[in-house]
Amino acid sequence: MRLEAQEEHLIRQIRTPLDRDDLEQSVLRITEQEKKKAELDQLKEDLETMKEKCETFLRQAAASPSVPTLSSDLYVLIQNMSQVYSMSSIYLENQSAEALVKLYEAKLSEEDAVNSDLRSIDTVVSTLKQWRSEIDEQREVFHDLEDGLQKARGISDRMFKAHNERDFDLDWHKEKADQLEERWHNVHSQIDSRLRDLEGIGKSLKYYKDSYGSLNEWVREMEAAQLKTQENQPEDSKALAELLNQQKVLVAEMEHKQSRIDECQKYSEQYSSGAKDYELQLMTYRAMFTRQSTQARCDLT
Incomplete structure (x- = not known):
């Protein structure tokens, strides 16, 4: 029941996307999901303990005709746990990546035009270089997201082979991740383009x-x-x-x-x-x- 509640909450979050530029709500949702992730961590730990006890019982009752059914149910429960945990991790990573993209998109949209002052241009160049350095340092956010998607794909494939069940939300996460990756590249390209232009403007001035x-x-x-x-x-x-x-x-x-x-x-x-x-x-x-x-x-x- 606790696992189902976690899954239902996660699905509701996925089905309720935020505004593209609503950075504040993204941060709030990350905080909320981090709390849910902590609950899921505890649930995963509890399930691991239960799994060990069940496996001991099944070995002791190996002759019982109900063992195959119980063993199969345990396997499904563990796989479901892995699937929900994986999706929760991906969702959190997705939200973190989106908040990061929104932050720099907003910064770039608020930048003012330059004036005929070399110090002013140098200040803008320094700011843009700092942003570029920051986004390069945080590139790991997208690497983590890609790694999480690959793990989730493996879990989904195993579930499909064993029980003909597939996680359709995985495709949504992949599409979302691809969109964020494209927006991230656009942010980087926009910064590089502005730096090139400002270099030329500064030299001419x-x-x-x-x-x-x-x-x-x-x-x-x-x-x-x-x-x-x-x-x-x-x-x-x-x-x-x-x-x-x-x-x-x-x-x-x-x-x-x-x-x-x-x-x-x-x-x-x-x-x-x-x-x-x-x-x-x-x-x-x-x-x-x-x-x-x-x-x-x-x-x-």
Whole structure:
């Protein structure tokens, strides 16, 4: 009866999926399932003790005609226990994996567009690298889930051979695990894509600021020189000739600086284009995340 109650509760949980973006409810369900898993651990231990006693009794009553039936019933009970325990473990691992995916999907959907500040870009890059490091470290969650599915498949196959019974929930768990794996890869790909884009944006902005800084200083010097010239008009032909010569030098210097001006303009355009593309990527991801969350809610109703 206790095993059946555990199985019924687990089936109800499986048949009542959560919203795609409801991280809080996922955490609550994990906590609840961990308590149920602890109860199941105790039940498994009790069954192991009972199994040893039953096997002793069956050996002692080997001549009894009811032994084969009792032995078969014991086998079925043990296999059912293994099946429920396996499904409970997979469900808990599934919930843990889903909570992890939801956490980073939410983080990525909340990220703001970058501004024209190198420190701000560096901060976002550092954050994204930290997230990537965190998800790489927690990759074991999906390995555990895959291992659990393989064990459950073996139990299900044995049940089918012995009693022509198959665990149909196993296919649901496998499908769910595959979906989570795909979402996990998408999170990783999204982080990598943003890091690549930010690297390009940061370089363009740095090159622009460096080239603009030196050009801006030169422009200020030229403006000061021109202002001084306007204030001191030439009084004779010699002074006029000197002024004209200075203007020729200025024009030549401007022509010489043109390539650097063009380069500065190029970096400015690269930064502007990269920043717009990055912002569009954020908006697209946020819209996709919202659309999928909305669709998941509709599927539940």
